[in-house]
Amino acid sequence: MAEINYREIGLKVGLEIHVQLDTARKLFCKCPTTLSDAQGVPEFTRYLRPAKSETGEVDAAALLEWRKSKRYEYEAPQESSCLVEADEEPPHEISEEALLTALAVARAMNMRIIDEIHVMRKIVIDGSNVSGFQRTALVAVNGFILDEDGKIGIQTLCLEEDAARKISESEDATRYRIDRLGIPLIEVATAPDIYDPEQAMRVALKIGQLIRLTGRAKHGLGTIRQDLNISIRGGAKVEVKGVQHLYLIPKVVENEALRQLRLLGLRDELVKRGVRPEDIVFNIVDVTEVFKNTASKIIRRVLSTPGGGVYAVVLPGFKGLLGMELQPGRRFGTELADYARVWGGVGGIFHTDELPNYGITEEEVRALYGKTHASPDRDAIVIVADASEKAVEALKAVVERARMALTGVPEETRAANPDGTTRYMRPRPGSARMYPETDIPPIYVTPELVSKAGELVPEPPERKLERFVREHGLSVELAKAILGDLRLDLYEKLVKKYSGRIPASVIASTLVNVIPSLRRDGVPVENIDDDSIEGVLDMVARGAVAKEAIPEILAGVARNPGKLVEDIVRELGLSTVSLEELDKLIDEAIARNREKIEARREKAFQIIMSEVMKTARGKVDGGLVAERVKEKLKGLTV
């Protein structure tokens, strides 16, 4: 693949960063903001209906969810949910701690704080909010942060409640646990001021770090989530939801830019072939007959169910285009299949660009062309095997999507896959999804409130840099690196905690050198949470392990999620060598190398050091070994 020049294709990226807050209570009730592990039976079940929004129109995305007509089951752990989450009690007043944190972040990002904050109801009817809406408030607007490539506009900062956790999903029911519902989230949206994939990650990191520096952010997996708005010139604004890891951001951006570029190419090809929108008609053909003796297991299984059939639509002029790759491993046909799945609830589609295959024979493909009167040289055929009602909906969506190919890139909301590709989720929601939460009075932002928030405003980076060099003794380079790390707040906490016991440079280096280098080696470092980093450093501070062992222990932590740090240390055999053992090791080394030492007296130290360290590395501090070796050599009479 040729290198894409992102400036040239007019890439624009905007970010939406969501950070969970670690407040004493939830945003609108008195439950703690902790999650529950207890597996519970479903406590209650509900259905949702779309409500008319303020504009009097039911939103397209909302309607889509409703059409799926899902039953929602909710697990309601008693220690972390109450009647408010169950939508059986009106919300309580907003958590002041959360509000202050939001105001502090707003100030740190040079934003204009709204004079009177109004909590809104944002319609969300996938069941993740028991009420059918998410409570959210716009707290501040029009700020900026500085990136090395320039100013990044910060459009909005919202304070909102997190949704329930999805536990499982079946055809007719989705199960959620409502412990997470109501945990405060800060949502920061940037302007589309980002022009390349790496910059997107850098800015996301900066924003996440800023919020964490208030000391009120939650840490760990799932506590920061980022959505990306991506477009290229001539393409369309596409929202990618649920990018879980920062380091995936550049890849998602690259893949989406590529997809839009390829879709534009696809459009040009269709135009060249003379395909017009009116040629793409929804004309469904029952082709069950073609497959009555098929070898395809999938089709045979469908045909054995009552009402199961095979249905086809022709996409005139699309021959070969469905097999065109848009993202690594994802073709235009995959896009069509996504639409079919989402709108028709079918398992997938078959299309002639990938046939014969999957047990479908060349003969059947020929019959398919015959039956649909399509041209084998020019047209593509999409088939769906399912109950007729679902198949019709699925193929309708396929045809609609195919028609959109003629205009290029459709505006849509996509979900991030773990490999950095994306899949179609739903149309982009309209703006008609909000109305006031009348149960919560508007919050008048007084000067007292703003100054109280001032106590949480993070220290500016320049001042931090200067302080890290002067007070912590970091090199400028290391200080800069730690300032650019998401775990900056952890660094500050640990430096304070282990002051005088572990040098700040060791802590900084663990975060900005050790972990990234483990990632480069393919270690799953996302499993290393802040607590285990602290656990490792704690052992170093106690002298239980040497600082040289940190990389190896952290690698162990990453590979054994859930295991105690102490157990990993024991299993790796990294426990410290006692002083007596060290002395013994040195004595033995001297004895073994007596001749060498005598021969090269000036090299004695190096010789013994390297011998001892062969055994002691990682188990005892190198400085201590040097000290003991010098001591022993001094007393050595040759």
Add this chain to the structure above:
Amino acid sequence: MELYYGYSGNVAVALKSIGAEPGDRLRVVLKDGSVFEGILMPRQALYSSRPILVLKLDNGYNIGLNIGEIGEVRLLSKKHDHKHPVGIGVKEVSGLPRVTLLGTGGTIASKVDYETGGVTPVLTPGEILEWVPELADIAVFNAREVMSVFSEDIEPSHWTLISREVYKEILSGVDGVVIAHGTDMMSYSASALAFSITGKPVPVVFVGSQRSSDRPSSDSAFNLRAAFITASKAPFAESVIVMHGETSDTYALAHRGVKARKMHTSRRDAFQSINDKPLARINPDTGEIRIIGRIIEHRDKGREAVLRDRFDDKVALVKVYPGLQGEVLETLIDKGFHGIVLEGSGLGHMPNKLVPTIARAVDNGIPVVMTSQCLFGRVNLHVYSTGRRLLEAGVIPGLDILPETAYVKLSWILGSISRDPEEVRKVFLTNIAGEFNERHTLDLYPRWNHG
């Protein structure tokens, strides 16, 4: 203070001067140069003293801007006239029962008014069907609003109005009447209808919602479906309340109005039958009605309903508490009240020093009914001496009736039957609509969760 769509002071002046009204699109330039465009929202009067202008931005959020920081406000465009929703014609499916839905105000059928931010009732069949299309499969229905009163503002005179409207519907031959009613005072109104129309041929079904119908999680569509099913085909012909049976959207319960009580401020399943079982469980998805309690009046279109719709509003419901002053009751006597219902302690008691006051009330021809604030169980004035003294003073023992039902019943007797003390006592002690339950079995008392 005069309010302009809830705004006062400088904000009102500024808005008036440019002729801006809620729904209009404004451009606001702040002194710091920042610009906001959005739709002007009306102000809740409660906050009108704040110097704030509320805009709805294009991203859907409402924000309040301080007038002191505003440099310029410009009217960009006047409000668009929203297209009225296309009314769905009422389907006439032959063979379906006929049901009338009467609106009284309250949250069963309401939606957010995007122009005022307030909640307004909807009650044309078209609008209701647009929102709960399933109703068309249950019954052919008519809908009209008979009044628009918040539940908490209901007065006995409203019961007269509702009773007459229901009676009219019964005479017109409908198969059931559904009354959309706010939940706060619903059990009072349902009791009133139990007494004001006797010999009902078809059920009268009260229904409400605990989560307003503007939200996707509203219980009102579920409750409405259950109420329509009950009205159109339940085998009983009583005044009932149909609401959620549990917090889940699984089944609804039909409670006998005279035995029902709102027992929770906010839960969907707030209504419970006290000292009796609900009549039936209704599954709105399958349309199934399962009778689980006793039916007192059976559906029978041949029956002739009797309307006695007057309620006396000079009846007081007084709760007995430690330190209750005699003056409270004396005032009622002196002000010429026509009846008093006491919500006594335990088996039906009140401070001994007040017994003479009760005797004075009775001597003044004011009937006094004793109920219990325990709610569960039966009043018995023979067990302790205080009770015996109250009986001696002329108190009417309310048996196992709910205090609220006793209040409605006494009001109805005084308004529609008689004010003669002997007649009042006789009628009060007559079981008219199942307000008394002679047999309390062990299962009629809820067991709370004790771990």
